[in-house]
Amino acid sequence: MGAWRVTTGDGEGLPFGPGAVSTAELADDGTITAWGPSARRLLGYDAAQAIGLRANRLLADGVRVEGLVSRWCRDGDTGELALRHHEGHTVRVRARVNEMRDADGELRWMVTALPSAEAVRRDVGRSVLAGLADRTSIGLAVLDTDLRYVWINPALERMGGVPAGARYGRRIDDVLPRPASRNVMGVMKEVMRTGRPVNDFEYHGLTDASPDREVALSFSCFRLEDSANRVAGVGYAVIDVTPRFRARERLKLLDEASARIGSTLDAVRVAGGLVAVAVPRFAASAAVDLLDAVVTPTPSADDAPAPRALRTVADSPPPANGGGPLLLIPLRAGGRNLGQVRFLGRAGQPFEPDDITLAQELAQRVATCVDNASRFERERTAALALRRSLLPKDVPRQTAVDVARRYLPAAQSQVGGAWYDVIPLSGARTALVVGQVAGHGLAAAAGMGRLRTAVQTLARMDLPPGELLAHLDDIVVGLHEESNDTDTDPGGTCLYAVYDPVAQRVSLASAGHPPPAVALPDGTSRFLESRTGPALGLGAGLPFETAEFPLPEGGLLALYSAALPAADGGREGLRRALAAGEGSPDEVCGALTGGLPRVPGKDDAVVLVARARGVPEDRVAVWDVPLEPSAVARVRADVAGRMARWGLRDQSFPTELVASELVTNAIRYGRPPVRLRLIRETSLTCEVFDASDTTPHVRRAAADEEGGRGLFLVAQLTERWGTRYTAEGKTVWSEQPLSTPDDTADTPDAPNGPNAADPPGTPDADAPEAEGRDSDGRDGDGRRTGADGRPFTGVPPSRGDGTRGAA
Known part of the structure; x- marks a missing residue:
C-alpha cells in the first residue's frame, strides 16, 4: 500500500463532509467488502462488480500492493491516488484511510476519496474560512x-x-x-x-x-x-473604516471652513468662522491671534513697519478637564506674518500626523482669507479717505433750503460710488444732486470725483436739469472711450434737482436714478415720478426730460441712492418715514437711515434731505421795463428807492449801475418783454430777462470807443455774473455781497411779488433826481454820472472794508 501513503498524520489534508465524497470498505487483505453509490459515480463500477475485487485492480500506473493493508497504512493516512476508471481512463483522487472493526472484531479499513480538483477547492474554502474566522x-x-x-x-x-x-x-x-x-x-x-x-x-x-x-x-x-x-x-x-471616516470628516471640515471663512472680507469674522468650525469637531478649544496691523490696517505702504502686538480676535471657552496637547500654527500669507492659530486637543488624545496636516491646511486657508481681508480693508480705508476728500466737507451757505445728508458705506463690499452735492445757483436757487457710479473701490471713488466735478462745472452754466444731464452723459461716454475699458460699466446714475425759493418750485431730471420723495406741509407725501432717462454712459442718445413740481415753504425733499430703500423697508417705508419727519432735516436723515452705521448689501447709500425755505415777498422786487432807452433812468431811480427801503443805501450806487448796464444791453440787443428783478437774500441778486437768446460777452473796449464797457463794469462791481437760458429767453444775472443794513430805511417794504413792484418811472421819496441823465446814465455833456448826478470815474465806491468793487 505504499502508493497510498503520500502524507501521514492526523488527516487534515482532506476536508470530509457530505457531497461528492466516495466511500468504500476494504478487508485487511485488500479485498473490497463494501462499495458506496458515490464510488460507483466516481469509478463507474457498481456494487456487484466492485465487491470481492482486490484493491490492486483499481490502482493505475502499474502499481501493485501485496500483503495486508495494515502493513502499509495507519489510521488517518491521506494521500493522492491514481485510480483506473471502469472505462479505462485514470481518475486522480485524494483519499483517506481510517481503521475500524466489524462486529466480529475483524479489522476493516474505511477509504474515502474525493476528486483532486474538488479536494483542492475544498482546501481553499477551508483555508479561507479558517483565515476569516481566526486570522x-x-x-x-x-x-x-x-x-x-x-x-x-x-x-x-x-x-x-x-x-x-x-x-x-x-x-x-x-x-x-x-x-x-x-x-x-x-x-x-x-x-x-x-x-x-x-x-x-x-x-x-x-x-x-x-x-x-x-x-x-x-x-x-x-x-x-x-x-x-x-x-x-x-x-x-x-x-x-475609522481612518476613511476621519479622512472624509477632515475633507468635510475643510470644505465647511472654506465656505464659512471665504464668504467674508472681515478678518475678525474669518477668525470667528474658523473657531466655530474647529470646535468641537477637531479640537477641544481654539483661538486666533492676529497682529494689530492686520486687525486695524492703515492705507500705508505694505513695507511700512507694523505693530507686532498680538490680539486675540476669536476664541472658544477652555474645556472643563483642562484639555490635552497644544498645537500652534503660524499664519503667513503674501510673505508676511499675520498671527497664529492655537488648537487645544482633547485630554488623552494626542494629535495624529493627519491632524497636524489638517491644522496646517486650515491655518493656510485662514491666512489667505485674513490677508485678503486685510488688503481689502486697507484699500477700503484708502478709498473711503479719497471719497471723503472728494465729497463736500460742508453744505455751502445758502438760504433756499436747510440741508442734511448721510453717507452709509456698504457692509459687504468695498467703498462704492454713491455721491451727493449741494450747489448754490443764481437767483437764490440751489441744486441738489445725488448719483451712483458703477463699481467699487478706488476706481469708483475716482470716478465719483470726476463726475462731481463735471456736474459742478455744468451747474455753473445755469443749464436746465435735462440739458445738464445730456452734457454729463457726453462727458461720461468720452471718459469711457478714453480709458479703452470695455469690460466695465462706463457710468452710473444721477438725479439733478433745482429748487427755486422765489417760485417755490423744484425742477428735476433723472439719468437712471430713483425718483425723489417729497413731504408737504399738509402731511401728504409722494414720489416725484418723472420720465427717467437712460443711465449715464450708455450712449443711447435719448433725451433727458425736465419735470417741474411745486414745493411750498416747509416741504421736505429727499434724494437718495438705490441702496437706501432696501435698508429702510422699501419705497413705501421711505415715504412714510419722510412724511412722519418732524424737526430738522438732520433728524429726518437719521430716521430715514435708521441709525445704521452701514447699509446691508454690496452697494453704499447716500441720502440728502432738504427743507424748503421760500423767499419772502418783501425781499423780491420785479419791474417790467419798456423797450425804450428812456426807461433806463427810471430803472435806476426805482432801484435806488428799493435799496433805500431795504436799508442798503451804501450799495445803492453799484446796484444802480449794474441794473442800468444790464437793462441797457437788453433794450439794445434783446427782444421784449424785458424784466428786472432784485432778490435780497444772503447776497443781492440783480436779474434782467429778455426774450432773445443772444449770448452776452465781456470784452475790453479800446480807449476811443464809446461803448463795450458795460459787462466789464458789471464783472468788476459784482462777485459773479452769468447767463441762464429758458424756453422763453435768457436771464443775465449778477450777485453782490450784502453789507449790514443801515437804520435809515424809510418805510417797511410792501408786499412785492412778481410783477407787483413799483410802476416804472415812479420816483422814490429819497431817490436822487433823475433829470439831466439819459438812459445810459450820462449827463448832458456825455459824462457817465452816478445816481447823485456826479461824474463817475469808473472806480467803484469803497465798501467800508478797504476794498472796492467786487472780488
Missing part, C-alpha cells in the same frame, strides 16, 4: 433570529473591546451604545425579513475599545438559513 482583521459574527450572539471571531473581539464570552446570549443593542445600535438592529431585521443583503452600512459612535473617540464601522449583513431553507439568523462582517 483576518474583519470582524465576523453570527446572531440568531432574536439577534443574540451565537458566535464571533477574534477580530470582532478586538474591534469592539468585548470578549466573546461576554457577548454570547446578549442582544446587539446590549453591546453597542444607543441610539446608534437601533439603526443597526433595524437593518438586520430587514435583512432577515427580505433576504436581501446590505453592504457598507456605517455605524458611527463609541465602543468599549474606543470610549473617548468616535469610530466608524462598516457592516455587511446577510441572512442565514438551515438545510430546510428556514431563517436561522443573520451573519455580519464588520470592517473598521
Whole structure:
C-alpha cells in the first residue's frame, strides 16, 4: 500500500463532509467488502462488480500492493491516488484511510476519496474560512433570529473591546451604545425579513475599545438559513473604516471652513468662522491671534513697519478637564506674518500626523482669507479717505433750503460710488444732486470725483436739469472711450434737482436714478415720478426730460441712492418715514437711515434731505421795463428807492449801475418783454430777462470807443455774473455781497411779488433826481454820472472794508 501513503498524520489534508465524497470498505487483505453509490459515480463500477475485487485492480500506473493493508497504512493516512476508471481512463483522487472493526472484531479499513480538483477547492474554502474566522482583521459574527450572539471571531473581539464570552446570549443593542445600535438592529431585521443583503452600512459612535473617540464601522449583513431553507439568523462582517471616516470628516471640515471663512472680507469674522468650525469637531478649544496691523490696517505702504502686538480676535471657552496637547500654527500669507492659530486637543488624545496636516491646511486657508481681508480693508480705508476728500466737507451757505445728508458705506463690499452735492445757483436757487457710479473701490471713488466735478462745472452754466444731464452723459461716454475699458460699466446714475425759493418750485431730471420723495406741509407725501432717462454712459442718445413740481415753504425733499430703500423697508417705508419727519432735516436723515452705521448689501447709500425755505415777498422786487432807452433812468431811480427801503443805501450806487448796464444791453440787443428783478437774500441778486437768446460777452473796449464797457463794469462791481437760458429767453444775472443794513430805511417794504413792484418811472421819496441823465446814465455833456448826478470815474465806491468793487 505504499502508493497510498503520500502524507501521514492526523488527516487534515482532506476536508470530509457530505457531497461528492466516495466511500468504500476494504478487508485487511485488500479485498473490497463494501462499495458506496458515490464510488460507483466516481469509478463507474457498481456494487456487484466492485465487491470481492482486490484493491490492486483499481490502482493505475502499474502499481501493485501485496500483503495486508495494515502493513502499509495507519489510521488517518491521506494521500493522492491514481485510480483506473471502469472505462479505462485514470481518475486522480485524494483519499483517506481510517481503521475500524466489524462486529466480529475483524479489522476493516474505511477509504474515502474525493476528486483532486474538488479536494483542492475544498482546501481553499477551508483555508479561507479558517483565515476569516481566526486570522483576518474583519470582524465576523453570527446572531440568531432574536439577534443574540451565537458566535464571533477574534477580530470582532478586538474591534469592539468585548470578549466573546461576554457577548454570547446578549442582544446587539446590549453591546453597542444607543441610539446608534437601533439603526443597526433595524437593518438586520430587514435583512432577515427580505433576504436581501446590505453592504457598507456605517455605524458611527463609541465602543468599549474606543470610549473617548468616535469610530466608524462598516457592516455587511446577510441572512442565514438551515438545510430546510428556514431563517436561522443573520451573519455580519464588520470592517473598521475609522481612518476613511476621519479622512472624509477632515475633507468635510475643510470644505465647511472654506465656505464659512471665504464668504467674508472681515478678518475678525474669518477668525470667528474658523473657531466655530474647529470646535468641537477637531479640537477641544481654539483661538486666533492676529497682529494689530492686520486687525486695524492703515492705507500705508505694505513695507511700512507694523505693530507686532498680538490680539486675540476669536476664541472658544477652555474645556472643563483642562484639555490635552497644544498645537500652534503660524499664519503667513503674501510673505508676511499675520498671527497664529492655537488648537487645544482633547485630554488623552494626542494629535495624529493627519491632524497636524489638517491644522496646517486650515491655518493656510485662514491666512489667505485674513490677508485678503486685510488688503481689502486697507484699500477700503484708502478709498473711503479719497471719497471723503472728494465729497463736500460742508453744505455751502445758502438760504433756499436747510440741508442734511448721510453717507452709509456698504457692509459687504468695498467703498462704492454713491455721491451727493449741494450747489448754490443764481437767483437764490440751489441744486441738489445725488448719483451712483458703477463699481467699487478706488476706481469708483475716482470716478465719483470726476463726475462731481463735471456736474459742478455744468451747474455753473445755469443749464436746465435735462440739458445738464445730456452734457454729463457726453462727458461720461468720452471718459469711457478714453480709458479703452470695455469690460466695465462706463457710468452710473444721477438725479439733478433745482429748487427755486422765489417760485417755490423744484425742477428735476433723472439719468437712471430713483425718483425723489417729497413731504408737504399738509402731511401728504409722494414720489416725484418723472420720465427717467437712460443711465449715464450708455450712449443711447435719448433725451433727458425736465419735470417741474411745486414745493411750498416747509416741504421736505429727499434724494437718495438705490441702496437706501432696501435698508429702510422699501419705497413705501421711505415715504412714510419722510412724511412722519418732524424737526430738522438732520433728524429726518437719521430716521430715514435708521441709525445704521452701514447699509446691508454690496452697494453704499447716500441720502440728502432738504427743507424748503421760500423767499419772502418783501425781499423780491420785479419791474417790467419798456423797450425804450428812456426807461433806463427810471430803472435806476426805482432801484435806488428799493435799496433805500431795504436799508442798503451804501450799495445803492453799484446796484444802480449794474441794473442800468444790464437793462441797457437788453433794450439794445434783446427782444421784449424785458424784466428786472432784485432778490435780497444772503447776497443781492440783480436779474434782467429778455426774450432773445443772444449770448452776452465781456470784452475790453479800446480807449476811443464809446461803448463795450458795460459787462466789464458789471464783472468788476459784482462777485459773479452769468447767463441762464429758458424756453422763453435768457436771464443775465449778477450777485453782490450784502453789507449790514443801515437804520435809515424809510418805510417797511410792501408786499412785492412778481410783477407787483413799483410802476416804472415812479420816483422814490429819497431817490436822487433823475433829470439831466439819459438812459445810459450820462449827463448832458456825455459824462457817465452816478445816481447823485456826479461824474463817475469808473472806480467803484469803497465798501467800508478797504476794498472796492467786487472780488
